Amino acid sequence: MHHELIRLGAGAHAFAIQILGNRDDAADAVQDAMVKALSAPDAYDARQGPLKPWFYRVVRNRCLDLLRGRRSNTETVDALPAAGPDPESALAAEQRDSEIQRALDTLPPAQRQILVLRDYLDLGYAEISVVLDIPPGTVMSRLHRARNAMREALNNHVK
Amino acid sequence: MxxxxxxxxxxxxxxxxxxxxxxxxxxxxxxxxxxxxxxxxTRKDLEELRALRQRIGQSRLGELDAGAWGERMNDTSVRVTAAIGWTLFIGGLLLAAGTFVVSLLFDDQIGVFGKLVIVGIYGGLAGLLISVLRQRLIERKSDKYKNVRI
Structure with missing residues (x-):
């Protein structure tokens, strides 16, 4: 489980940022969730489904706990450092990422979460319903509303 | 339309x-x-939705890479190991101290005042230990993650 959690860490961090709006808090939340998962390995039953949605749900629970404890924290996400060695492509990637994050920031948290789970982390609808604890039948409509809101947010940003 | x-x-x-x-x-x-x-x-909507999905999928939303999480997890392992080590060390120390106190209390060569001081010191340490254990027990009982199931 240790290595699988490390593999899931990056995606879980991106997901947690959408809930908490802060990279450092999100990293702490993911690390707390990892500690919880490792200290209680029996809580996860592989026969019930894959680890990924289960772990993201633990991360989400931890984020919601943090939100309840730190209602005043509204710090926005900073732009990330450049990823590639080529300065021009790195700058373009940074601008692209920044636009996406700014557009996401304008959406309600529930829409940010479902968008990131589907379009960024590539979870299926059944897995999303597990992570968000919503009926599978509502995932598609919520996701579609979130996508439309995101399109609008990006269009407004371009204008 | x-x-x-x-x-x-x-x-x-x-x-x-x-x-x-x-x-x-x-x-x-x-x-x-x-x-x-x-x-x-509708065809246009479909294309825009596909483009949006691709655009979000190709972005980088504040993630730390696997190496960073490996370091954090190692840090976590170190912290857990350290906590276990400290628990064993303090437990052993208290056991040894308790044995020492009992032997002192029954030592006729130490006066009553000396015995009271020794009892006070070790009684205080025991109180601190119990308060920490009580706090841990409360945290464990209120752990919302222990029942997380798929």
């Missing part, structure tokens, strides 16, 4: 997301494809 077209597109709206995600039944897929044959706006 007529009102009928708009209504039709509203009806099919949610299915567009399901369509690009391959989450529809065969019947629903056919319904979307049939609609797209006659509706240019």
């Amino acid at each position: 007529s009102n009928d077209d708009t209504k039709h597109r509203d009806d099919i709206g949610d299915l567009l997301s399901g369509y690009i995600d391959n989450e529809l039944t065969q019947q629903e897929r056919q319904r979307v494809e049939l609609h797209c044959e006659d509706c240019e706006q």
Whole structure:
């Protein structure tokens, strides 16, 4: 489980940022969730489904706990450092990422979460319903509303 | 665009997301494809949704890479090991101290005052230990993650 959690860490961090709006808090939340998962390995039953949605749900629970404890924290996400060695492509990637994050920031948290789970982390609808604890039948409509809101947010940003 | 077209597109709206995600039944897929044959706006919507999904998927949303998480996890392992080590060390120390105190209390060569001081010191340490254990027990009972199941 240790290595699988490390593999899931990056995606879980991106997901947690959408809930908490802060990279450092999100990293702490993911690390707390990892500690919880490792200290209680029996809580996860592989026969019930894959680890990924289960772990993201633990991360989400931890984020919601943090939100309840730190209602005043509204710090926005900073732009990330450049990823590639080529300065021009790195700058373009940074601008692209920044636009996406700014557009996401304008959406309600529930829409940010479902968008990131589907379009960024590539979870299926059944897995999303597990992570968000919503009926599978509502995932598609919520996701579609979130996508439309995101399109609008990006269009407004371009204008 | 007529009102009928708009209504039709509203009806099919949610299915567009399901369509690009391959989450529809065969019947629903056919319904979307049939609609797209006659509706240019819906075809455009589909393309925009695909482009949006691709754009989000290719972005980098504040993630730390696997190496960073490996370091954090190692840090976590070190902290857990250290906590276990400290618990064993303090437990052993208290046991040794308790044995020492009992032997002192029954030592006739130490006066009553000396015995009271020794009892006070070790009584205080025991109180601190009990308060820490009590706090840990309360945290454990209120742990919301212990029942997380799929």
